[in-house]
Amino acid sequence: MSNKNLFLKSAFVRAPLQNGVGRYVCQLQRIVLKFCKSHGASRGIRDFIEQDLVDFSRQNPGVVVYLKPRRHRGPVLVAEYLNGDRVWMSVHNKTHSEITKWMEVLRTQQGDVAGARLKKYQYTDYPSVQGPWTPFTFKDPELNVATLPDPKFGANNRLSVSATEKLRLMFEKQKISEKDMKIGE
Amino acid sequence: MSAAKRVQQWATFARTWHIFDCKWQDPYQSAEVIKKYLLGMHKPIYHPMNDCGDVVVCINSREIALRGNDWRQRAYFHHTGYPGGATWTLAWEVHNKDPTMIIKKAVYKAMRGNLQRRHTMQRLFIYPGEEIPEDIVQNVTNQIRQLRLVPTRLDHIDEEEVKKFPKVMDYPTDYVLK
Structure with missing residues (x-):
């Protein structure tokens, strides 16, 4: 199977740029909570807004929080990150506690992590100490x-x-x- | 990419030339070995989508050895495409006509039938005897080991060696050898 046939873009596992070693910079810039005031599918997000949203924005002064009520449309979280990534996530019929967890995920991740397929589960800048293989590696020098x-x-x-x-x-x-x-x- | 890395890349993906002596070898078993070198399956960097196949030069293809009564019994099929165009040629006839044909067909058959197969076959050189063109032999840097021991004929061993060979007993002087 070749890479170009896959819809997901591919990436390597990467270290988070030493973020948090000296000081931590929250990578989440802006989060938009879109919801409907009447539909049952937005019930969980409405509960979240009523109970936890003020605390959330007070604890994360670096994150801009927008609320966007819209009639008869599904509830959605849209997060924008420092590196320009934009993550769109449907929270249709999600409960209050589930949304709390997803908000935490969106807040702590570095850009669109789930939007890329990992080529490998490991990565190194120095793949080999002895150097890459060549046709003459391990060959009898008598040849x-x-x-x-x-x-x-x-x-x-x-x-x-x-x-x-x-x-x-x-x-x-x-x-x-x-x-x-x-x-x- | 730096100059050193570029050279590293050339070194890793360089095509190596291998030589294989077909003398007294079974072409169908040898084909399984030759195939691996042609496709690059003997390399640690092998992947079906990277072009890492090597070149193989087969010599002495006239001296191959078929198993059992294959020379008389094995038939090679060909169809011209016209009605009644089917022919079955026996292995010995094919070999008399073209001493490189049997090993070539064996290697071709050993590989999977895909679009790459004909291009991979271009990297296989077969010569009926020992003589190889100079421009080809100068590229060769490795030899593929044979699968079978090449037997030596008694009349090709020099007389002193034969005399020195340990014997349990001598034939009586009046013994008539058949």
Whole structure:
């Protein structure tokens, strides 16, 4: 499957730019809560606005909060981030507690995190210490000076020794030991 | 991309030339090995969508060895497209006509039938004998190991070696060898 056929844009896992190491800069810039004053689907978001919204904006003075009532349309959260990302999220029929959690997600994430497919679950700036592989990595250096084709490099060296060959080797060994004995005398 | 990285890229994706000696080798089993080199499957960077296949030069294709009675029994099918245009040619006939054909067809058959297959086959060079053009042999940097041991004929071993070979007993002088 090739990358271009996928609808999601792809990205690598990235470290959050050391945000929060010295001081924390909230990446959420602006959040718009769109809801209907009468429909049941907006019930949860209306509860959230009545009970928690003032506390939310008081605790996050850096975030601009807009409320946009609109008649007979579904409830929606739209978050805009420092890096220019815009996240649109439907909160149709979501309860008060669910919306509290989603608001927390939108507030703490760095841009549109869910909008990208991760190519891998790990990433490094230094993929290899010994250097990338080349065709000559782990090659026998003797090949550099050999004239190919050469049966030394071409013959199968993974076969077990045949019985005849084993017998011949034993005979050779015996001859050597006989010679040693003669020298010993 | 810096100059060093660019060179690194060339080195990693460089096409290597391999040589394979077909002498006494089974073409159908060898094809499975050759295929891997042609497609680059022997490399750690292999991925079906990156172009990392190597070049393979096969020599001595005239000396291949088929199994059992394949020379007499195996038939190669061809159809001209016209009615009655089907022909079945026996392996020995094909081999007499073109000594590179059997290994070529074996490698072609070993690979999956996709659009890349014909282009991959362009990277396979087959020569019936030992002689290879100079411009091809100078590229070769690696040799693929054979699958089978190449047997040596008794009359190709020099006489001294034969005499030195250990024997359990000698034939009697009046023994008639068949």
